[in-house]
Amino acid sequence: LQESYDIVIIGGGGAGMTAALEAKAAGMNPVIFEKMEAAGGNTLKSSSGMNASETKFQKEQGIEDSNDLFFDETLKGGHDTNNQEMLRYFVDNSASAIDWLDSQGITLDNITITGGMKEKRTHRPTDGSAVGQYLVSGLVADVQEQGIPLFVNADVKEITQENGQANGVKVVFDGSDEKTISAGAVIVATGGFGANQELIKQYRPDLEGYVTTNQPGSTGDGITMIEALGGTTVDMDQIQVHPTVNQEKSYLIGEVVRGEGGILVDKEGNRFVNEMDTRDNVTAAITKLDNRESYLIFDSGVKSRAKAIEQYDKMGLVQTGETIEALAEQIGLPADGLKSTLDTWNASVAAKKDAAFGRETGMDNDLSGAPYYAVKIGPGIHYTMGGVKINTETEVLNASGEAIPGLYAAGEVTGGLHGQNRIGGNSVAEIVIFGREAGVKAAEFVKANQ
Numbered sequence: 001l002q003e004s005y006d007i008v009i010i011g012g013g014g015a016g017m018t019a020a021l022e023a024k025a026a027g028m029n030p031v032i033f034e035k036m037e038a039a040g041g042n043t044l045k046s047s048s049g050m051n052a053s054e055t056k057f058q059k060e061q062g063i064e065d066s067n068d069l070f071f072d073e074t075l076k077g078g079h080d081t082n083n084q085e086m087l088r089y090f091v092d093n094s095a096s097a098i099d100w101l102d103s104q105g106i107t108l109d110n111i112t113i114t115g116g117m118k119e120k121r122t123h124r125p126t127d128g129s130a131v132g133q134y135l136v137s138g139l140v141a142d143v144q145e146q147g148i149p150l151f152v153n154a155d156v157k158e159i160t161q162e163n164g165q166a167n168g169v170k171v172v173f174d175g176s177d178e179k180t181i182s183a184g185a186v187i188v189a190t191g192g193f194g195a196n197q198e199l200i201k202q203y204r205p206d207l208e209g210y211v212t213t214n215q216p217g218s219t220g221d222g223i224t225m226i227e228a229l230g231g232t233t234v235d236m237d238q239i240q241v242h243p244t245v246n247q248e249k250s251y252l253i254g255e256v257v258r259g260e261g262g263i264l265v266d267k268e269g270n271r272f273v274n275e276m277d278t279r280d281n282v283t284a285a286i287t288k289l290d291n292r293e294s295y296l297i298f299d300s301g302v303k304s305r306a307k308a309i310e311q312y313d314k315m316g317l318v319q320t321g322e323t324i325e326a327l328a329e330q331i332g333l334p335a336d337g338l339k340s341t342l343d344t345w346n347a348s349v350a351a352k353k354d355a356a357f358g359r360e361t362g363m364d365n366d367l368s369g370a371p372y373y374a375v376k377i378g379p380g381i382h383y384t385m386g387g388v389k390i391n392t393e394t395e396v397l398n399a400s401g402e403a404i405p406g407l408y409a410a411g412e413v414t415g416g417l418h419g420q421n422r423i424g425g426n427s428v429a430e431i432v433i434f435g436r437e438a439g440v441k442a443a444e445f446v447k448a449n450q
């Protein structure tokens with residue numbers, strides 16, 4: 001540990017490690033402080049993938065997409081409340097972010113689709129597995145290879161400043177050893193506040209008692225520390241409730257299961273929603289059911305295409321039936337109801353028309369390959385769309401819209417990009433795109449002030 005670094009990065013999730021790699025590439029000497037026992041944050045738990053448009057992998061696979069379409073669909077998903085300048089920067093820099101990851105040995109060339117999107121642009125690891133573990137282990141390896149120091153059990157309590165400029169942090173190591181570390185610039189990449197029940201209750205009393213999919217370190221520290229320096233926030237009450245969370249283990253069942261063909265049924269075995277609608281709409285439909293309870297139903301084809309299911313299976317969340325009737329019996333649904341729902345659904349897939357709910361995507365394959373599977377799900381707190389306000393250079397802004405010198409932020413700690421509803425696959429894209437920008441801009445700031 002040194003007393004001083006060019007750049008201190010608070011938080012060792014996807015945004016923090018990405019920023020560190022870019023800062024290092026710009027000739028800086030950065031350090032990462034992570035308060036938990038290991039790096040990864042919520043990034044480690046992300047499943048769907050990384051959205052990006054006009055990528056080389058889409059082109060190779062004949063997927064026609066455009067940055068404008070990505071922009072429009074994200075804006076529509078966010079109910080026209082997204083910060084459009086941020087969104088424009090985001091879509092225009094998404095393909096280069098995929099290339100940059102590839103150049104770092106992190107290849108996302110298996111492409112799927114998530115709710116609210118009309119094109120396949122959700123990039124996953126080659127084997128179709130969950131993106132989080134692959135991304136985090138790749139970034140950790142790169143950070144090590146670059147010799148960037150990453151301290152765990154390093155809980156940052158305060159960002160220090162002099163003459164209005166951020167110039168270091170106070171950090172507590174192993175719960176007791178407090179040190180003040182100085183820096184030419186500070187990047188805040190502390191993630192969201194989805195595990196902070198007090199803050200959730202303060203902004204959204206209606207969500208009291210909901211399970212959370214967040215790792216315990218997602219407590220919004222960065223927001224509090226930035227507010228203490230005069231930084232401002234946006235959309236703090238915009239909290240995403242994910243529709244498909246296993247309630248017993250608070251474990252998120254990724255959208256990929258629906259994207260690859262899964263359907264949702266109620267306790268009568270009937271479909272009740274377009275499963276590929278945006279997260280807020282699917283959540284609203286589940287919330288209306290008895291006990292907010294639903295079943296995600298899929299077949300062996302979906303299971304082989306959505307590798308994330310292996311993990312759900314290992315955790316004991318997946319129930320199996322050799323026939324639809326056997327599955328229905330296992331989970332206590334009426335067999336006739338489930339059977340007729342699947343027959344109707346398979347006919348809809350064949351006709352490429354879902355007369356009941358207007359679903360248009362995740363219909364490449366029907367559900368006819370035994371065995372059949374079910375996971376019981378309900379809604380859970382997943383993501384905090386609000387956070388500190390930044391500009392496209394990732395500078396942290398005060399209430400008058402001026403940048404606080406030397407202070408940068410990226411990732412879930414920031415607000416504005418997603419508006420009132422985040423599209424699945426956009427948070428991984430956000431941490432890479434804006435994490436990179438934070439590393440580059442903080443390095444420029446440090447060099448200009450040397």
Ligand code: ADP
Pocket residue numbers: 010011012013014015016033034035036039040041042043044154155156157189190191192217218219221222410411412413431
């Ligand atoms: P993002 O996706 O934006 O990178 P993550 O949740 O993946 O967000 O990562 C944020 C990381 O920051 C987590 O690993 C979290 O434990 C860490 N963190 C949060 N607060 C602090 C803090 N006060 N000091 C150090 N690390 C922190």
